Amino acid sequence: MPAEPTPGLEEQAIDRKEPAIDRKEQAIDRKEQAIDRKEPAIDRKEQAIDGRIARGVRTRRRVAESLVSLLEEGHPQPTAKEIADRAGVSLRLVFHHFDDLDDLYRSVAAMQAERFWRDMRPVPAEWPRGRRVARLVRQRAAVYESIGHVRRAAVRHAHRSPGIALELTHANNELRRWLALTFSSEVTAAGDRGPELLDGLDLLTSWQAWDRLRSAQGLSPGVARRALVFGVEALLPAADPDPGAVAARRAPPGSP
Numbered sequence: 001m002p003a004e005p006t007p008g009l010e011e012q013a014i015d016r017k018e019p020a021i022d023r024k025e026q027a028i029d030r031k032e033q034a035i036d037r038k039e040p041a042i043d044r045k046e047q048a049i050d051g052r053i054a055r056g057v058r059t060r061r062r063v064a065e066s067l068v069s070l071l072e073e074g075h076p077q078p079t080a081k082e083i084a085d086r087a088g089v090s091l092r093l094v095f096h097h098f099d100d101l102d103d104l105y106r107s108v109a110a111m112q113a114e115r116f117w118r119d120m121r122p123v124p125a126e127w128p129r130g131r132r133v134a135r136l137v138r139q140r141a142a143v144y145e146s147i148g149h150v151r152r153a154a155v156r157h158a159h160r161s162p163g164i165a166l167e168l169t170h171a172n173n174e175l176r177r178w179l180a181l182t183f184s185s186e187v188t189a190a191g192d193r194g195p196e197l198l199d200g201l202d203l204l205t206s207w208q209a210w211d212r213l214r215s216a217q218g219l220s221p222g223v224a225r226r227a228l229v230f231g232v233e234a235l236l237p238a239a240d241p242d243p244g245a246v247a248a249r250r251a252p253p254g255s256p
Contacts, residue, residue, distance in 0.1 A: 060097045063087045064108050071149040077156070106163035109154045113171060116143050122178035125185065129236065132182055136205065137228045140175075144210040145221060151207055176202050186236050197235065204231045 066086035070078040080101060084091045098104040120143065123135045144151075158165040179201050180187060187194040203209060205228065213224040 056097065059087075059089060059093065060107070061111075063089065063094055063097060064104065064111055067104060067108055068112075068150055071153050074149075076153065102157055102161040102164065105154060105157045106161060106167065108150060109164055109167040112147050112150050113167060116146055120178075122181045125182055129186075130233075133229055133232050133236070136179075136182060137225050137232065140205055141210065141221060141225050141228070144207050145214075147207075148211065148214070152211070172206070175205070179205065183236070200235050201232060204228060204235065 063083060067078060067083050070082060070086055075082070078086075080094055081091055083104070084094045087094070094104070098107065120139065123132050123139065125132070127135070154164050154168060158168055176198070180198055183198075183201060187198050190197045209228070210224065213219045213227060214221070219227065
């Protein structure tokens, strides 16, 4: 019976390497198992971080809401301690989330803008004028009544807080832009005086005008709305696109 062939040198070398390869694969398997054991811990850490972020957001909002509630209750300038007490947090935590009170007021102004301006839309320009005026005044009166206390506080802080001043300017510019859309036909018909007409409408329908009617003159919301409707309608005829309509309104009673 012929003898089995002796393995070559290359095959002998491969045989010697195989146990080493097996040991390396086992080491890799152990490392992978260790990584698998660590992954739940990593997930828990990530969940803990997410939880802290969520709690921070909730605390920040609770502090801001507490300032709003104090302002709405008639406290013109709540202290940081009063705000912290209302929110049920420490004074240190208030200033952990906000650099200072101006930063807190800026956050409140942004929150109010999101809450009250987000769902507002310009009154459609294609509606009849009377309907446009009535809807515009009612829409703005509702918002102005809601933001009055916070708006007054924001105005007091705006001179020393660029962030608050920027929020107020943005809101004013947006309201003016909507006015230009709603009364675009009247502004266009006014020709060179169109910008003046828009300035007048902007003033009459501003928060400052509403606040004067309500606070300084002591008018009820209903009476204040009627005053604004009267003022806007009185201003618009000068830009009436139909000259005959203007003449008809200006004609004395009984004229043919």
